[in-house]
Each structure stands twice: as structure tokens, then as C-alpha cells.
Amino acid sequence: MRKTFLFMDTIINKVDAKGRVSLPSDYRAIVKELSTEIVCYRSLTAPCIEGCTEELLDKLATDIENATDFFSETQDNLTNLIFGDAKRFTFDSTGRIMLTEKLLRYANITDTAVFVGKGRKFQIWNPENWEKEEARIRAEVLKNRPTLAHKTEAE
Amino acid sequence: MRKTFLFMDTIINKVDAKGRVSLPSDYRAIVKELSTEIVCYRSLTAPCIEGCTEELLDKLATDIENATDFFSETQDNLTNLIFGDAKRFTFDSTGRIMLTEKLLRYANITDTAVFVGKGRKFQIWNPENWEKEEARIRAEVLKNRPTLAHKTEAE
DNA sequence: CAAAAACCCATGTTATACCATAAGGTATAG
DNA sequence: CTATACCTTATGGTATAACATGGGTTTTTG
Numbered sequence: 235m236r237k238t239f240l241f242m243d244t245i246i247n248k249v250d251a252k253g254r255v256s257l258p259s260d261y262r263a264i265v266k267e268l269s270t271e272i273v274c275y276r277s278l279t280a281p282c283i284e285g286c287t288e289e290l291l292d293k294l295a296t297d298i299e300n301a302t303d304f305f306s307e308t309q310d311n312l313t314n315l316i317f318g319d320a321k322r323f324t325f326d327s328t329g330r331i332m333l334t335e336k337l338l339r340y341a342n343i344t345d346t347a348v349f350v351g352k353g354r355k356f357q358i359w360n361p362e363n364w365e366k367e368e369a370r371i372r373a374e375v376l377k378n379r380p381t382l383a384h385k386t387e388a389e
Numbered sequence: 390m391r392k393t394f395l396f397m398d399t400i401i402n403k404v405d406a407k408g409r410v411s412l413p414s415d416y417r418a419i420v421k422e423l424s425t426e427i428v429c430y431r432s433l434t435a436p437c438i439e440g441c442t443e444e445l446l447d448k449l450a451t452d453i454e455n456a457t458d459f460f461s462e463t464q465d466n467l468t469n470l471i472f473g474d475a476k477r478f479t480f481d482s483t484g485r486i487m488l489t490e491k492l493l494r495y496a497n498i499t500d501t502a503v504f505v506g507k508g509r510k511f512q513i514w515n516p517e518n519w520e521k522e523e524a525r526i527r528a529e530v531l532k533n534r535p536t537l538a539h540k541t542e543a544e
Numbered sequence: 545c546a547a548a549a550a551c552c553c554a555t556g557t558t559a560t561a562c563c564a565t566a567a568g569g570t571a572t573a574g
Numbered sequence: 575c576t577a578t579a580c581c582t583t584a585t586g587g588t589a590t591a592a593c594a595t596g597g598g599t600t601t602t603t604g
Binding site: 252324326327328332 | 559561562
């Protein structure tokens with residue numbers, strides 16, 4: 235029995251004409267162990283698809299309920315944006331999910347997809363876009379070291 | 390057996406001459422698993438129909454009882470507004486519900502309806518109105534990032 | 545009796561479950 | 575140390591089931 239469940243690594247898979255793509259086997263193992271499902275949506279901050287477990291999204295729903303009022307505009311806006319865009323993806327017996335036109339178009343993915351682990355979440359990128367993005371991130375981190383040590387005082 | 394039940398995704402369905410519209414199959418699955426019913430009412434904040442499980446509405450009733458006084462005007466107003474408008478909708482063998490004139494008119498829906506998942510709730514929109522609303526929300530959220538991280542201190 | 549609502553059936557489309565194959569990696573036996 | 579058998583994973587193709595939607599019929603209701 236595992237204690238930790240993290241989406242990791244960078245995996246390149248083919249996307250067929252129907253939009254089917256194999257979910258990396260490590261990711262599938264997590265889904266199985268947690269007996270949950272994969273949920274994907276358009277990233278709010280980058281031109282890529284983002285995914286996580288339904289479990290995590292359920293926790294988010296609860297957090298939003300607790301943090302904002304039932305009738306608040308914030309709650310309305312957030313839930314519309316997040317859950318309106320998210321979609322459950324179950325994988326078939328061979329481990330594939332079928333991405334939708336909307337998601338593929340948004341991330342500009344045609345025949346190849348790059349899965350990038352992000353811990354509790356993961357992202358799916360167009361290969362060229364990911365290459366550029368990774369270079370950008372590395373450069374930025376080198377220039378301006380992140381400070382995890384003082385995270386409690388962080389703004 | 391699922392652990393989480395979230396209304397998600399954005400689905401466009403036809404409304405026929407009788408006012409019948411297919412409830413998205415994912416939504417139906419939730420209703421079945423929870424052995425509850427769908428309840429719809431006019432949104433308090435937007436020109437759309439809002440729906441949820443009868444279960445959630447029951448929880449809301451409890452919340453209102455706890456948050457307001459039995460004889461208070463607030464409780465009176467809230468309960469009148471919500472439960473006076475809400476109505477149960479059962480779906481037929483093919484998964485369709487029959488929306489009422491009142492609801493359709495309020496949301497300005499004629500022949501096409503857009504279901505928008507909101508987690509524990511969902512909304513039903515006129516397609517053009519939803520398109521505008523989504524754009525508005527995206528702009529607003531991007532401009533002013535929500536801060537769930539510090540939710541415990543949130544106003 | 546008239547209008548509406550619930551029920552039933554039919555159809556085209558789409559997604560999903562399943563099968564087969566290929567490719568890569570690992571362990572075991574020669 | 576190498577070759578072979580086995581296992582896992584990725585990928586392509588296909589058949590089946592599920593779904594949305596249109597139309598009609600019966601039952602309920604006012």
C-alpha cells in the first residue's frame with residue numbers, strides 16, 4: 235500500500251485520429267489505487283490541458299463551499315469556470331482516454347502529446363510548446379531562485 | 390462505487406417543442422447513484438436555470454435554519470425565494486426532463502440549452518448568454534486571481 | 545372533453561469496450 | 575554472457591452499447 239501519490243516524469247504519447255491517447259501507466263496506477271477518476275480541463279494560466287484526480291476536485295469543491303458564501307459571486311464565478319470546463323475521463327481496458335476537440339484545440343495538440351507531472355496535478359502539452367515552456371521556466375528559476383524555506387511568511 | 394459526485398463539463402442539448410431536454414448522462418448517473426432527484430429553480434443571481442440534487446437542497450434548508458432565526462424576516466425571505474421557486478424534475482426512460490414555461494422564459498431558452506457544471510450544482514443557459522457570461526467570468530478571474538490558499542482567513 | 549404530461553418505440557450518431565499486434569524491457573535458462 | 579521467453583505498455587482497428595432526439599400513443603388532470 236503506497237502512502238504518496240504524485241504525478242511525475244515527462245512522457246510522450248501518440249494521439250490517434252479519434253483523440254485517444256494512452257494515459258501513462260504510472261498515472262493509471264494512482265487512479266486505480268485511489269479508486270478515483272481523471273479529470274481534465276483547460277489550464278487557466280498556460281496553453282495546455284491540465285488534469286488531476288476527481289478526488290482532488292471534490293476537495294476543491296468543499297474548500298470553495300467553506301471559503302465563500304452559498305450565494306456569493308466569487309463562488310459562482312469560480313465554480314462556473316472550473317467545473318464548467320472540467321470533464322471526467324475514464325480509460326478503457328488498454329489505458330486510453332479520449333480527449334475532446336475543445337481540449338486538443340486549446341493546447342494545440344494534434345498527433346503527439348507530452349504528459350508533464352506536477353505532483354497533485356499534471357499537464358498535457360503540445361511537444362514544441364512544452365520544449366519552449368520548459369526552457370523558459372528553467373531560465374527563470376536560475377535567475378530568481380525560489381525560496382521554499384520562508385514559505386510561511388510568503389505573500 | 391463512486392466516492393465523488395460532481396456536476397461538470399458544458400453540454401449543449403436540444404429542447405424540443407414540448408420543452409423536453411436530455412439531462413446529460415453524467416448528471417443522470419449522479420442522480421441514480423445517490424438515489425435522489427433533480428431540483429431546478431430560477432437562479433438568484435443570473436438569467437439562467439439552476440439545478441442541484443434534492444439532497445443538497447435539504448442541506449441548504451438545514452443551513453438556513455442554523456444561520457437565521459426561525460421567525461426572522463431573513464429566513465422568511467430566503468425560504469420563500471428558494472423553495473417557493475424550486476421544483477422536482479424526474480426524467481423519463483430516455484433521460485429527458487420537461488422544463489416549465491416559467492423557467493424557460495426566465496433563462497430565455499427556446500430550442501437549445503447549455504448545461505454548465507458547477508460542482509454540487511449546475512446551470513442551464515441560453516447558448517448566446519452563456520457564451521457572453523463565460524467570457525466575462527474568465528476576464529474577471531484572470532484579472533483578479535482567487536485566493537483559496539488562505540481561505541481560512543478569507544472574508 | 546381538451547390539454548398536458550408521462551410513456552413507448554425507432555433511428556442515426558458517437559463513444560466505449562474489446563481484440564489483436566507491436567515494441568520495449570526484464571528475468572531466467574542455457 | 576547471451577539468447578529466449580515472458581510481461582508490460584503503447585497503438586491500431588472493430589463491434590457493440592449508450593446516447594440524444596424525433597415522433598407517436600396512452601394516461602392523467604383540470
